[in-house]
Amino acid sequence: MTLLDVKNLTVSFAQDGRQIEAVKGVSFSVNRGETVALVGESGSGKSVTALSTLKLLADNATVGGQILWQGRDIATLPERELRRMRGDDISFIFQEPMTSLNPLHTIERQITESLELHQGLRGAKARARVIDLLTKVGIRDPESRLSAWPHQLSGGQRQRVMIAMALANGPELLIADEPTTALDVTIQAQILELLADLKKSEGLSLLFITHDLNIVRRIADRVCVMQGGVIVEQGTAEEVFGNPQHPYTQKLLAAEARGIPDPVPESAPVVLSAEHLKVWFPITKGFFKRVTGHVKAVNDASLSIRAGETLGVVGESGSGKTTLALALMRLIGSEGPVVFMGQKISGLAGSALRDLRRDLQIVFQDPFGSLSPRMTAGQIIAEGLGVHGVEPGRNREEMVAEIMREVGLDPAMMTRYPHEFSGGQRQRIAIARAMILRPKLVVLDEPTSALDMTVQVQIVELLRDLQRKYGLAYLFISHDLRVIRAMSHQVMVMRAGDVVEAGTTGQIFTSPATDYTRALMKAAFGDLQLAAEEGAPV
Template sequence: MKKTETIFDIRDIRVTFDTPDGEVEAVRGVNMHVNAGETVAVVGESGSGKSQIMMAAMGLLAANGRAEGSATYRGQELIGLPRDRLNRIRGARITMIFQEPMTSLDPLYTIGRQISEPLMVHGGLSASAARARALQLLELVHIPEPERRLKSYPHELSGGQRQRVMIAMALANNPDLLIADEPTTALDVTIQAEILGLLAELQRKLGMAILFITHDLAIVEAFADRVYVMQHGRVVEEGTTREIFTRPTKDYTRMLLAAEPEGRKPPVPESAPILLDANRVSVTFQAKGGLFSPGFELKAVREVTLSLRAGQTVGIVGESGSGKSTFGRALLQLLPCEGRVVYQGTPIHGLGRAAMRPYRRNLQMVFQDPYGSLSPRMTVGEIITEGLLVHEPQLSARERAQAATEALKEVGLDPAMRNRFPHEFSGGQRQRIAIARAVVLKPTVIVLDEPTSALDRSVQKQIIALLRRIQDAYDLSFIFISHDLAVVRALADYTIVMKAGQVVEEGATDEVFERPKSAYTRNLMEAAFNLKQVLSRQAEARA
């Protein structure tokens, strides 16, 4: 099989959605191709249409969407192909890995059953043969304790393990083409490197082609042979990875390449007052046992200490499961904890819901998934002013509306949008709404839990600038929890590194990033900033 042989060919693809506001053209006459055995990346900001091309080709568009044009696999037209004939190709010869494995895996079925099903449907294997192959696939993607994981449910696996399961399912029938749609977006940097290394290894073993849809240009540079750059539903530039990264011809491509977080936050003076002081905070989860399994105790956070000064940003980094988000919630008493938490000289640890209410105004939180934390039944204006109903009940409806208007302006959104609902906004806009909801109360401390992890680099850059501006304007203090080290470096003046619930290193941000003391921190830094070298070493180790 020649590597120059085209196996997937898209010609003049157009995707249109019917909406209450009329037709929306998401893809506007795109051409691209994938050759046998190569890795092709499709990059662009959210809304550029990159995912919709593949959904159209695979017959997976939403009910209000329609596709025109041509998408062929080895000469077979896919657009308009009857479902029964399409099913012989997708899941067998062409497979997809989706962005969020938790929503792609059925929560009611074990991992073993979900991997076995396509083997029985497409491969004609018996139940026992399919189970044996499922075990082999889990071993292939380096899932620890694969025999036990066959019986596990999706919620019992970490994010990285769930993504490996999705890869195992995609590889079950030895596909010719693997389409990976943002498969590493929500993963920690070290897990990202492992997943990419695994895909590269499997590609070499199986000879398959990979079509990689992503907004992470570091991954593209380390992983892809060729690149298509998309904007507003069109391909604006294409070429080899080296050409795109060294000699981009379009301003848009140059903007994407330059959209890395930049700048540094100067440290606050040691004389700045301490607003939030946590001493030896621990969080323990008790898991109940079942009929045949004993219960167990999980120490998620182990005696972590933190001091946050006025105007300071403390970054907390670490892999998934390190306890960083749990610690952030414990600081605001959203989870029960042991240890001591003091806000402006007053102990708040152990306070119940009613006793904590007076402190909620000053201790706000912005969550990772703004879509999940914003009520779909409330308008943006109602969401932003909800806290004012509790903390400033004396305000009139007109005054609350004015506060919502000012908060929306503060985060760079048009106040006229306040009567819209969350689903009508992009990911970056929803994150701005979540920030506006916190800022409208004029707090002193905001805990930001992975607020930029699912956003494009260009949108991340905008959110970073926004956070810097409101911090300066209101003398806010931030606790910034993230696995994106580039963002933490740009925003935080003090950094804490966590692993397995404990602090392994902390100090001034520049000191931690430039002269890390622990091997764990060094591995995090290398995976974040030297991905190409990490993947190269992985390949050498496996060779």
């Protein structure tokens, strides 16, 4: 039986006196008990299509075509009926739970709100239902979590709460909009397994929106591939993955970071090293701030990175990856010697530390958050030149144009602001800002996790080209093991502040020594043999 039937859907938005088309003649259906995946890159129209199904678009949207729910045209339903349908029949799970959950309400209050609105449940009955829902989505000791605030939960726990809210009123269709994009590989696998289990136990249908074809391969029955607001190909998962017909689908399937980095010469000097590095944050109590314990963010980490070499650091959120990087860059305090270019930098401060920054740069995960919205691309890239007084005799605009060309950006765009660029272009600006100073080592903190697969491949290729050209050393932090495999010569695996395993990429991917590393590999690849494919460097 067909639950949702979308026929010739068109969506446009009024902007500056014009109509901007976002969706153009899209048709697909979702049957009872089926998982349908809408796949495509950012801007393809996936989320707009999903939001259209329950009339959740902004007021400047114009929607055409038909959206039928069990044969009834949603466009003709009165607002009261539509409100009942949202939650009772169709529920949404959004990409970023931290922006979807109210920071001022406890978990219990937020789930109870839906139960009160749709079922009239209050008091003890509502609490019992909330506990049942939290148990169902895998929250341990749910009674202790009822009074928790969203910021007190991990990313995976917040996403589970979002799923509990979506299930609260027994919907028939769940629409999941990129629900695993920001999660660690193991948490991602858990959420996908949870959704599959709920689909069976609750008799749910799923409309799953994602740009990650590896996820689609695991979860979908049918696939609709979108590009530029149009479905360019659709069919069963077996058909689309086994014999893709459209060039765009073929391009998406081929978009995976592959290959290996260039070998590092035996004579390459050590750029950065650390021995028994430790970062402990004190836990204080009382008026006199008495230290009662420590948060052991990094506990006894030793490493060495040579010129032209990449050290990949992997682990789940909270494992200490970013804290380690910040300590190595002297952005937070730490214990243990850190040596950069033969100089011990652990005790540096003031102007000596500022001079160090020229050779030690960082590229952050979210380029939109790390780029000033009030500065143009040219100003952002050139900022470090003024701070460090690099080559004062040269024309600064020429230097910016040169590095923009090098990272694949048109210098004519240097007068644009960050919001006028795509996600991939913003990340290139962030890379250009670091590279214009010609550093010796660059810390890359999840630089590809927020990007589409095809853009991810482009950024990996760009970083490899720059490393090859300038002999750069990279500290590459990521939870994406495919990217780590393509970028890294050495890999360090972290868990709860401890280095549980370290070695060459070939050793880690083909013969992981710990259960934790094996669990990461299985979550990412499904099989350890797949982790060892494509000849990882030994």
